[in-house]
Amino acid sequence: MSFSIASPAVEMRHITKRFGPVIANDSVDFTLERQEIHALLGENGAGKTTLMRILYGLYHADDGEIRIKGEPVTIHSPKDAIARGIGMVTQHFALAAPLSVTENVILGYTEGFRLGLPDARLRVAEAAQRFGILVDPEALVKDLSVGQRQRVEILKALYRNADVLILDEPTAVLTPQEVEQLFEGLRRLQAQGLSVVFISHKLHEVMDITDRVTVLRGGRVVGVVPTAHTTQSELARMMVGRPTYGVSKPDAARREDVLLRLENVCAEDNQGLPALKNVSLNVHAGEILGLAGVSGNGQRELAQVLEGVRSCTGGRVIANGHDITNAGPDKVMAAGVGRIPEDRHESVVAEMTVAQNMALEHLDEFVRNGMLDKRRIREHAEALIEAYQIKARPDDIIRTLSGGNMQKVILARVLERNPAVLVVAQPTRGLDVGATEYVRQKLLEQRQRGAAILLISEDLDEILELSDRIAVIYEGEIMGVVSPDVDIEHLGLLMSGVHQT
């Protein structure tokens, strides 16, 4: 056996994986050196997650081979992968919310079962210490922030002796501060011997944290480069196959009429604590009002109030001339409000087809003689797929679409109705460079058309690029409304709760 200390942590050779007619991985070669942080980069649907799910034993390759530290292996399941020292953290954490951190870390780990809980707690605390992961072993997972939950997932993998860690878009759900903490942690773990596969659509993160980059396009490797020898624009060009330019915002399109008006809106969070405190905002026709803020300052609750799925405890919401205060989602939609919610997986029905999801919110329009008109539903989907350049067929189950294509389905469904008001939350989270550009372009087109758009985003670059005015929210209060050419430092102060002088 050609086993040697110097052999790479992971070698994947000629990996091919088909899903029906789709070739998700087409003879992919991928090498992860020891103690390397290696980015896997590519557009939505390029095959990144598929390749890593194969390594973690969640999918089985149709062809190809895997070596771990030089040894050829067959990985049938995550259990095999874990036994080989491979851990994977996905965006949808697999933690049990009612249980403690300790219980979650030892859950399903046979050795843990033989330990009493006090012993386990000590071991977990010791491991947390050793790996430099700041998390309280006794805390309940349900009380943790997203960033803290991610740390529990990483700790769980390390506790099982992982020396290869796969992180699939770990930063998509984190605040800038949490990203910084994650990166510090990764650098420390790397120094202790960990190898990391890092998937992200944010090129500046790739430049910051990784040693090498493998770029996939259409299921194939189009290049492997040392990070120090490349640039963001070169990476973007490799991914997309053409240069990217970003979007350019046409001149102001704002009109006098206010299409969305919030008057002293108050609402509570899930714990019954005040989440919105007398929020007043006006959004004009032809205007994008950006709502900037650090995650968890009331943005989610505000979006939910405007989507009609959370009630206000005070104040009024007027949209397109209709009072939609506590009106419920159907009336909100009927008033001409289009909604792009934060969690795209929640706004589609995962097991239904693309065509069904596109018709879902207006089924009454697809009924003939009391029956659903399947042909109309299909033709409607075909038209939208064409108009929005969606890489999918009407009969595809929506769960199988890449993030970018799923977002395009939601966008198509909302925009085809030319809503007077658009409430858009985190519209490009997890989307690749091309899809991000596409979505931003569409929002600007809606602005030109005269829609009033409230853009809620934790991506400050996005807010600055698209907004006509920027409102800053902090602990449920609007700290001020500023112009997009604001001094960044000033904006940062407002976001951290320092009032305008």
Ligand SMILES: Nc1ncnc2c1ncn2[C@@H]1O[C@H](COP(=O)(O)OP(=O)(O)OP(=O)(O)O)[C@@H](O)[C@H]1O
């Ligand atoms: N379980 C599945 N069934 C059918 N097709 C799938 C399945 N999983 C992935 N695919 C398809 O395989 C291709 C690659 O998808 P994959 O999820 O690996 O892309 P990705 O690079 O991770 O994209 P993203 O950046 O959006 O996460 C896509 O065309 C996708 O639709």
Ligand SMILES: [Mg+2]
């Ligand atoms: Mg993916």
